[in-house]
Amino acid sequence: MQRLFSIISPALNVGGRSAALSGGVGTGKTSLAKRFCMDFSDYAEEIGKCAEFTLVNCRQKASPPSVMLKIIRYFDPYFPDRGFSVPEMLEILRNHIKKRGCHFIVVLDEADVLARRSGTDLIYNLSRFNEDTMGERKNISLILISQHLPAEFLDEAILSTIKRSNTIHFSRYTADELYDITMQRAELAFYPGTVEEDAIRLISEIAAETGDARFAIELLETAGMLADERGLDIIGVEEVRRAKAETYSIITAERLADMDMHKLLVLLALSRIIKGKIHVTTGELEKEYGLICEEYGQDRRRHTQFWKYLNDLEILGILDRRISGKGQTGNTSLISLRDIAAEDLGEAVRGLIERKKG
Numbered sequence: 001m002q003r004l005f006s007i008i009s010p011a012l013n014v015g016g017r018s019a020a021l022s023g024g025v026g027t028g029k030t031s032l033a034k035r036f037c038m039d040f041s042d043y044a045e046e047i048g049k050c051a052e053f054t055l056v057n058c059r060q061k062a063s064p065p066s067v068m069l070k071i072i073r074y075f076d077p078y079f080p081d082r083g084f085s086v087p088e089m090l091e092i093l094r095n096h097i098k099k100r101g102c103h104f105i106v107v108l109d110e111a112d113v114l115a116r117r118s119g120t121d122l123i124y125n126l127s128r129f130n131e132d133t134m135g136e137r138k139n140i141s142l143i144l145i146s147q148h149l150p151a152e153f154l155d156e157a158i159l160s161t162i163k164r165s166n167t168i169h170f171s172r173y174t175a176d177e178l179y180d181i182t183m184q185r186a187e188l189a190f191y192p193g194t195v196e197e198d199a200i201r202l203i204s205e206i207a208a209e210t211g212d213a214r215f216a217i218e219l220l221e222t223a224g225m226l227a228d229e230r231g232l233d234i235i236g237v238e239e240v241r242r243a244k245a246e247t248y249s250i251i252t253a254e255r256l257a258d259m260d261m262h263k264l265l266v267l268l269a270l271s272r273i274i275k276g277k278i279h280v281t282t283g284e285l286e287k288e289y290g291l292i293c294e295e296y297g298q299d300r301r302r303h304t305q306f307w308k309y310l311n312d313l314e315i316l317g318i319l320d321r322r323i324s325g326k327g328q329t330g331n332t333s334l335i336s337l338r339d340i341a342a343e344d345l346g347e348a349v350r351g352l353i354e355r356k357k358g
Contacts, residue, residue, distance in 0.1 A: 004036050007166050008141050011103055012049050016138030018127050018162040020111075020150045023170025026212030029145045030055075032170075033107050037143075040105070050102035058114035064122040065089070067114060071106060072096065090125060097139050104140050111144040112153040120155055127161045172211020179204035182216045190224065195235045199223065202240045202278050206338050219243045237278055241341040249339040250317045256348055261356050262301055264349050265292050266309050270319065270337060271346030279334035281324075282310065296353060310335070 004019055011017040021029040037053035044051035054074040061067045068089040072079045075096040084092070097104050106126055108114065115123060129140040142162070144150065150159060150167055173181070182203050186195045203223070207216035222243035227235045245251070256264070269288035274280050286306055293300040301309070310333075313319050317339070324332040337345065 001032065001036055001039075003168050004032070004143075005040070008036075008040065008105070008143075009043075011138075011141045012044055012047075012051065016103075016127075016129060016141045018142040018144070018166060020144040020146070020162055020167040021170065022146055022149050022167060024147060024172055024211060026210070026214035026216075027170035027172060028213060029170055030109055033109070033143055033145055037105055037107065044103070050100070051105065052100070052102045053105035053107060055107040055109060057109045058112075059110045062113055062117045064114075064118055067108070067122060068093070075100070086122065086125075090129075094129070102139075105143060106140055107143045107145065109145045110147075112146040112148050115153040120153075120158055123154065124158050124161075127158055173208070173213050173216075174211070175204045175208035178207045178211075178213060178216045181213050182207075182220055185217055185220055189220070190235070194233065195220075195224075196237065198237050198278050199235050199240050202237045202336075202338070205278070205336070206240070206244055215247075218247060222246050236276060238276065238341045238343065241337060241339070242344070244338055245340050245344070251339045251345075253348065255316065255318075256352055259352075261298065261353065262293075262305075263309050263313060264353050264356070265289060265296065265298060266306070266313065267318065268292055268346060268349045268353065270335065271342045271349065274335070274337050275342040279336045282307075282321075282333045282335060285310075285335055296357065 007019045008017050021033060023029055034055065041051045041053065054071055056067050056070045058067065061070050064086045068086055069079065069081055072089055072093055108123070111123065123144070126140060127142050129138055144162070146153065150162060151164065154162070179200060182200045186200060203216050203219045206219060207213070219240060223235050223239040226242050226246070227239045232239070266285070266289050269292045270280070270285055273284055273288045286303070289306060290300050310321065314321050320336045320338060321333050324334050
């Protein structure tokens with residue numbers, strides 16, 4: 001916010017400035033642009049000036065005429081959707097802004113889609129708005145939002161106007177940052193005490209794989225809906241696992257059916273001891289695996305073979321392993337289950353074990 005303000009704020013006195021926001025999905029680019037524009041309008045009013053803005057999603061409006069139509073309709077909601085060329089619409093926009101007497105910020109979200117489908121002429125014209133009019137300062141600022149860096153989809157002429165130094169890159173959110181975001185949303189959306197802290201921690205660990213805050217929020221919402229459907233008063237880690245399975249899971253019945261007996265026994269052991277927990281240790285899992293082998297009349301495999309099973313299951317994406325951090329002694333491996341609820345995994349695996357035995 002501070003960096004974007006330092007780029008755009010001189011526009012209120014010296015004319016239009018442009019900036020670019022780049023970064024992966026769910027890293028906050030669009031949210032920040034909207035919040036910035038609202039705050040900037042308030043700031044302009046406080047100092048006796050005027051700033052207004054509009055945001056265009058270029059995936060939805062992927063041609064220059066449709067982008068211009070969306071921009072002009074900020075000023076004239078009934079502007080006809082056909083009958084005007086892009087140059088004519090640019091002139092109409094110029095007249096609207098002049099009449100309004102405001103500095104106008106145009107935010108092009110997913111600007112790379114517009115550039116890829118229709119070229120960069122419109123972006124060029126907006127970035128140099130009013131430059132060809134003597135005695136008039138540039139009264140449009142342009143903010144481009146994209147998953148890609150501007151140099152990947154803009155030509156040199158536009159880059160020289162926007163300036164490479166005016167690009168703000170959004171890094172992927174870390175697990176700790178996602179935990180803070182999810183916790184805040186849980187406090188806003190749910191009654192106190194109805195979301196377990198471990199559930200929020202698991203959401204943050206799952207979403208940290210992509211750094212996508214939007215995915216973390218979706219998992220929280222879906223977990224809440226699933227808890228409601230099951231008549232539960234508390235959202236725990238199992239509801240989060242079910243939410244992950246609802247949104248995206250690589251664990252399929254076919255993938256489980258292809259496994260040999262002892263991998264299934266390892267998974268059954270995991271389903272029993274991880275229920276309600278984020279992680280278990282490899283030692284705990286190996287001990288439970290031994291008990292499961294006795295229960296099903298199977299010879300327990302040695303430690304090295306058990307370790308290989310864990311490696312294979314991790315490669316397949318069925319479970320996750322990481323070295324323990326704070327709060328654990330030594331370099332213990334922690335096993336987690338993310339794509340399926342422990343109860344559902346246990347039920348599926350038990351049926352497969354019985355069939356293989358038969």
